Amino acid sequence: MEDFGSICFTCVFFLSKLHQQFSNWVRSMECGHECTVSNLSFDTISLKNLLGKKIDMAAQGDYGASKQKAGGDLYQEALVALSSLTMKRDKGEQFEFVLDYLKILDLEEDIAKLKVIHVTGTKGKGSTCTFTESILRNYGFRTGLLTSPHLIDVRERFRLDGVDISEEKFSAYFWWCYNRLKEGTNEETTMPSYFRFLTLLGFKIFSSEEVDVVILEVGLGGRIDFTNVVKKPVVCGFSSIGYDHMEILGDTLGKIAGEKAGIFKLRVPAFTVPQPNEAMCVLEEKASALDVNLKVIEPLSKRLLGGQKLGLDGEHQYLNAGLAVSLAYTWLQQSGSLEIPSLNQMTTLPEPFIKGLATARLQGRAQVIPDPYIEHAAPRNLVFYLDGAHSPESVEACVKWFSLAVKEDGQSESLESFVKGPSHAYEERKLERCTEEICHRILLFNCMSVRDPHLIFSHLRNASAKHGVDFKKALFVPNLSMTHTVGMNALLEKNDDSSVDLSWQYKLQEVWESLVGEEKDGGEKSEVFSSLPLAIKWLRDIVVDQKSSSTRFQVLVTGSLLLVGDVLKLVTKWGRNEIFTSGEGECSLSISDVPRKKSLLQSK
Secondary structure (H helix, E strand, O other), X not given: OOOHHHHHHOOHHHHHHHHHHHHHHHHHHHOOOOOOHHHOOOOHHHHHHHHOOHHHHHHOOOOHHHHHOOHHHHHHHHHHHHHOOOOOOOOOOOHHHHHHHHHHOOXXXXXXXXXXXXXXXXXXXXXXXXXXXXXXXXXXXOEEEEOOOOOOOHHHHEEEOOEEOOHHHHHHHHHHHHHHHHHHOOOOOOOOOHHHHHHHHHHHHXXXXXXXXXEEEOOOOOOOOHHHHOOOOOEEEEOEOOOOOHHHHOOOHHHHHHHHHHHOOOOOOEEEOOOOHHXXXXXXXXXXXXXXXXXEOOOOOHHHHOOOOOOOOOOOHHHHHHHHHHHHHHHHXXXXXXXXXXXXXXXXXXXXHHHHHHHOOOOOOOEEEEOHHHOOOOOOOEEEEEOOOOOHHHHHHHHHHHHHHHHHOOOOOOOHHHHHOOOOXXXXXXXXXXXXXXXXXXXXXXXXXXXOHHHHHHHHHHHHHHHOOOEEEEEEOOOOOOOOOOOHXXXXXXXXXXXXXXXXXXXXXXXXXXXXXXXXXXXXXEEEOOOHHHHHHHHHHHHXXXXXXXXXXXXXXXXXXXXXXXXXXXXXXXXXXXXXXXXXXXXXXXXXXXXOOOOOOOOO
């Protein structure tokens, strides 16, 4: 039998190409982008046919010498197998199979033992989960955090003690689950989709790693989301509910809230931020039916932080932080492992709460990244301000954050801050403030075609006027702007592809210019680029060509988490795999050999 490893070796050229396109496809699907296999310049089905039955051999555990491969090879093979799973977002057709999947993976009892915090919502649920995890980790508990979508690497979805799972561990757990599901499914009970598989994988990771607490971010909705297999969470949370994924969740706030209310469990306490009346009425009705004590929280008071700042920037984060504090506090009470005073009696939060809130990090949300590519030629003269806001309300909050960030001038950031996530350098160091004469604000924008550009741009323009932000120019790039991963130089080569459909970008430009109106200087107000690398190259060229070293370009990247992830890849020169490592060394395919940190609860 031909060795699986040798077959994969023949596909190396295709693999890197496929992986990037597939990752873009995944993130576009999760963010709601319309996308089909035909959008890919390299057909995943072709690769699957090329590998033939070899992937099935791997699924049966027959990969012989590949067990001895380095973790990186196993990880790349896992990504190929992962890409063979279907991508369809449905209205619950697969949810009926969830119990079958759990039986195949023997996860029913393991999931029942997990101490889970379950969080849903439209906006802010990722930030809430991040704050909550950081608080409990600072109490010394072993934490597991499941979030989506990922921006750069699929491993971002699974965090152990605040760090992305290593490639070695991901590979070990991936193949354990994939092999058993491949063996146990059939024509009636098919393999789970990409999204559902990753949720099942998360449960396997966290149960095997014996974490003290699991913070689960709902992927989509709640009622039929695969995270909802948890029958008895410790506490549930609801971040802001708004319009999103209406083709699946419904076209009214009431219907959307009803789907999200599906995570309520009998007499399990729950917290929510203030919601629109239509959504709140539904939540209260569903909570009452299950005897759930649903409490509405307020934004966290700054006095409780004892002079510290939140790790995630923006005034809206105080609402998410308030929800996180209530969730973490309730979990601590329910676990019975620590005694802490009532929140109402506190003048400041306990130190682990403050440290957790202050050190929380989440990529792509209010994140400042100076461009290291031109640092030697024009230090700090090109800075990217990244926020994946994609709704009218979140775009307003994004512009408010951007206005504060550029006024305080956070350009003394370094690439090291990328490791730590969003930084407060611009708040902590009172540098000389930019003036409009030397600071040019650029908008780099992309959103999915189901959005209403008139609505989003109207909110963006109103917020810009309110907070004194004047965009000199807007740049529009297509979805799935990155097509390969052969290296930084190749990515920046001029590569005008006449086959790229730019109709949506020209529509965005048309709407933008209709709102902006006539400019005083008569210059161009916007430009469409056929790819993101070309837009980045254009920005770098004009910065380097500037005669005055005091001229700075501050680029707000928003409208899509997909776009934010692509910019992070380009700006950081693909260095993330080296930056984020667990430091726990290599492990074999045997999960029993994977090193695990001892649980705090176990040590008691």
